[in-house]
Amino acid sequence: MRLLHGALAILAVTLSVFLALHHPLAPWLLVCVVVAWGLAVYLRPAIWLFVLPAALPIAGFSPWTGWIGVEEFDLLALGAASGCYARMALQGAGWSRRIRTSESALAPAVLPRTAPQALSGRKTRRPCVRAETPLKTWQSSFPNGVPLATRDASAARNPFRFARIGLAALAASSVLAMLRGLADTDDLALGWFQAYEDPLNSLRIGKSLLLALLLLPSLRSLLQAAPALVVRRLSAGMATGLGLVSLAVLCERAAYPGLLDFSTPYRTTALFWEMHVGGAALDVFLVLTVPFAVHALVQARNPWRWVLAAALAVAAGYTCLTTFSRGVYLGVGLALSVLACLLPGRWRQRSWPPAATVNDLRGDAPLPEHWRVWGNRVLVVLLVCEGAAVLCLGDFMGTRLAAGERDLGGRLQHWREGLNLLRTPSEFLLGRGLGRFPANYSQAVEGRGLPGHLQIVDDLEVSYLRLFGPVPGLRLSGAFELLHRVPLVNGNYMLNFDLRASRFARVNVGVCQQHLLYVAACTRQVVVVPDGESRWRHFSLPLDFRSEFPDRRWVPALGFLALHLEGAADCVDIDNLSLLDGQGRQLLANGTYTSGLGQWYFAARHYFLFWHVDNLFLEVLIDQGAVGLSLLLTLLAMAFARLLWGRGREHVLAPYLLAALSGCLAVAVFSNVLDMPRSAFLFYLLLCSALFLDGHSPEAPPGTRCYSLKAPRKAPHAV
Numbered sequence: 001m002r003l004l005h006g007a008l009a010i011l012a013v014t015l016s017v018f019l020a021l022h023h024p025l026a027p028w029l030l031v032c033v034v035v036a037w038g039l040a041v042y043l044r045p046a047i048w049l050f051v052l053p054a055a056l057p058i059a060g061f062s063p064w065t066g067w068i069g070v071e072e073f074d075l076l077a078l079g080a081a082s083g084c085y086a087r088m089a090l091q092g093a094g095w096s097r098r099i100r101t102s103e104s105a106l107a108p109a110v111l112p113r114t115a116p117q118a119l120s121g122r123k124t125r126r127p128c129v130r131a132e133t134p135l136k137t138w139q140s141s142f143p144n145g146v147p148l149a150t151r152d153a154s155a156a157r158n159p160f161r162f163a164r165i166g167l168a169a170l171a172a173s174s175v176l177a178m179l180r181g182l183a184d185t186d187d188l189a190l191g192w193f194q195a196y197e198d199p200l201n202s203l204r205i206g207k208s209l210l211l212a213l214l215l216l217p218s219l220r221s222l223l224q225a226a227p228a229l230v231v232r233r234l235s236a237g238m239a240t241g242l243g244l245v246s247l248a249v250l251c252e253r254a255a256y257p258g259l260l261d262f263s264t265p266y267r268t269t270a271l272f273w274e275m276h277v278g279g280a281a282l283d284v285f286l287v288l289t290v291p292f293a294v295h296a297l298v299q300a301r302n303p304w305r306w307v308l309a310a311a312l313a314v315a316a317g318y319t320c321l322t323t324f325s326r327g328v329y330l331g332v333g334l335a336l337s338v339l340a341c342l343l344p345g346r347w348r349q350r351s352w353p354p355a356a357t358v359n360d361l362r363g364d365a366p367l368p369e370h371w372r373v374w375g376n377r378v379l380v381v382l383l384v385c386e387g388a389a390v391l392c393l394g395d396f397m398g399t400r401l402a403a404g405e406r407d408l409g410g411r412l413q414h415w416r417e418g419l420n421l422l423r424t425p426s427e428f429l430l431g432r433g434l435g436r437f438p439a440n441y442s443q444a445v446e447g448r449g450l451p452g453h454l455q456i457v458d459d460l461e462v463s464y465l466r467l468f469g470p471v472p473g474l475r476l477s478g479a480f481e482l483l484h485r486v487p488l489v490n491g492n493y494m495l496n497f498d499l500r501a502s503r504f505a506r507v508n509v510g511v512c513q514q515h516l517l518y519v520a521a522c523t524r525q526v527v528v529v530p531d532g533e534s535r536w537r538h539f540s541l542p543l544d545f546r547s548e549f550p551d552r553r554w555v556p557a558l559g560f561l562a563l564h565l566e567g568a569a570d571c572v573d574i575d576n577l578s579l580l581d582g583q584g585r586q587l588l589a590n591g592t593y594t595s596g597l598g599q600w601y602f603a604a605r606h607y608f609l610f611w612h613v614d615n616l617f618l619e620v621l622i623d624q625g626a627v628g629l630s631l632l633l634t635l636l637a638m639a640f641a642r643l644l645w646g647r648g649r650e651h652v653l654a655p656y657l658l659a660a661l662s663g664c665l666a667v668a669v670f671s672n673v674l675d676m677p678r679s680a681f682l683f684y685l686l687l688c689s690a691l692f693l694d695g696h697s698p699e700a701p702p703g704t705r706c707y708s709l710k711a712p713r714k715a716p717h718a719v
Helices: 002-021 027-043 045-055 074-090 092-102 135-140 148-155 157-183 200-214 218-224 228-253 280-298 303-322 325-340 372-392 396-402 404-419 425-430 437-444 615-644 652-666 676-693
Strands: 453-459 462-468 480-486 492-500 505-514 519-529 537-547 559-566 570-581 601-604
Touching: 002 027, 002 074, 027 045, 027 074, 045 074, 045 218, 045 228, 045 519, 045 676, 074 218, 074 505, 074 676, 148 480, 157 615, 157 676, 200 218, 218 228, 228 280, 228 303, 228 480, 280 303, 280 325, 280 559, 280 652, 280 676, 303 325, 303 372, 325 652, 372 396, 372 404, 404 437, 404 615, 425 615, 437 480, 437 615, 480 492, 480 570, 492 505, 492 519, 492 676, 505 570, 519 537, 519 559, 559 570, 615 652, 615 676, 652 676
Parallel strands: none
Antiparallel strands: 453 462, 462 570, 480 559, 480 601, 492 537, 492 570, 505 519, 505 559
């Protein structure tokens, strides 16, 4: 196994360095970061459980780089894998035992359980105490002298084996679907800046599962050797990621339309730039992480930590409400309902420090923590007021909820059109291939063509951009925008560019205060190309930008240079773009397209059907066929069974994983999940955690015994 682990470590570090070297902005800096990150994981293997979920929402810079199929988060995941496999290869099986030894001084042998007073303010009797007993007595307390943990580990091999088989089969199905997707394209050539109808999209969708499986051996070893450490790292990482997203949403809405403006039709996207063509990346991330905000509240040991967790809960509530997504409301509501049912029941007991004595069982329960009781009441009132404010101080939420029936009819029609793509038995069984839905849907469904796309043309050693508009007759003029990040200043800009078109065309250009999809303030001009002139024409346009929100200068505002095609022309050619500010500084990079589409981006405007089928199960059926869908449903059923009735039900993370996966499936009924790589990785990570969750703690050392509160109230004795 050491040889295999060494080969995987070399593969992961080579691939991560290769990707970093091709980064459009800072290749050598990223190489250093990837190498340092891999070394950090080698030294502290459990650190990736915190860093990856925490950095997931910020490890993406697509509007600045132009990358769509590859993201900076991929480098983090590969760096973590290289560090883990390097440690496995160099230290062998003993690497997990060293983690177990280092953890033993930090956590008791029995896993902590959820505190009921986090919800009700009451403390219960101590569920477990550790008493010194001779080694012989400890061994004789089990049949045949075999420790309970050893027998339980042996009994757990079959469920783990089935989980491994299921994940391996799903990985094989995904790889096969990826190959089918690549074979379905006209040109197999891969490019760094390919979009959703190109071959790279197959790899973009398939990479999330492969990255999660690449980290699975480390996750399994950590769950077995240091379960309490996994709880701390994973829960802290999920809560930190949720906090960063909430902070990003607060800044986004403060810049536009305003923190308390709930009437403007503006739906937040945070830092999930892949939502430039719609999708549910933010929705999925929120329903997967909100249960861990509850975990932070429950596990808060003092008032200051509780206040911090409560602030996170309030910010997360605002974030969920201002998505104005009915799927988020449904998914988060279901996740919180699951926690409300489970936490007061099976997970009502709380861990106690190892200094507990047998006599602690004989006394009465401690008094309630009044700060927690009143704090929880105030928090509930704040959350209710928050929801009422979003509903009553604006009409956008009411409009969204009222349009539910109409939108459902359109969604059903869209699902039927997606199912009609499967025309042969082989396609129904194995799917059309990963990432091929946008291209196949636009070609097969009448009236659902492309709203636009980009193409780099190399002509006599000169490169220029060809900007395509929508298919004629779709009435989608201006639904596809070419974008380039620029710094915003109140003042004059000078835009220079060359333009060519074979038919009459209008090109709308402007400098806009724009986070991603919605424009806050913009100065625009329209350039007209006369009919029949196919020669290059040069244009110089002064643009005077003035922010409509001068009182919000303290909020960081993002800007774009935006261009979109209007009129009857199918396409226009653009070259030699230059944008100068008032001091004559060049604000555009790659204006001559010598680096392809590097640092250029695009966004759809009010038209997203082309890119998503808007249902997880149809998504998997169309991409991987009935085989892939059956495997995914089987793994989900195994995960839910393990969390509800299996050995995993006793684990402290079980209710939160169950709530997160339940909420995600609620969102998945009306949205895609797997075509947003970062959110899909988090989904697979939690799914793998649920599949390999073991409710029993590491084997207790000799001289340690655990007593249950269900035993008679008398002095403990050997059982």
